Amino acid sequence: MAFVITSPCQTEKAAECVEVCPVDCIEEGKDQFYIDPDVCINCGACVSACPVAAIVEDFDLMPGEEKYLKEAEEFFKS
Ligand code: SF4
Numbered sequence: 001m002a003f004v005i006t007s008p009c010q011t012e013k014a015a016e017c018v019e020v021c022p023v024d025c026i027e028e029g030k031d032q033f034y035i036d037p038d039v040c041i042n043c044g045a046c047v048s049a050c051p052v053a054a055i056v057e058d059f060d061l062m063p064g065e066e067k068y069l070k071e072a073e074e075f076f077k078s
Helices: 016-020 045-049 066-077
Strands: 003-005 026-028 033-035 055-057
Touching: 003 033, 003 066, 016 026, 016 033, 016 045, 033 066, 045 055
Parallel strands: none
Antiparallel strands: 003 055, 026 033
């Protein structure tokens, strides 16, 4: 289980989530920020910090949003 940053981040990139993450697992990508799903401890702190409600738990991803989890996995692999 991990939290995932979805499309609203792409127009905002506010970065408040980075400041509140206790395990420093959020990094800036080209188009949006990403959460490292292998490091995220599911504390939820980033969810309330995000001004555009872009962060959801992986099991709450809507159809079509699973790609954001895949993108995050690939981002931290490279
Ligand atoms: Fe970081 Fe907690 Fe958000 Fe995971 S849920 S990305 S550990 S702030």
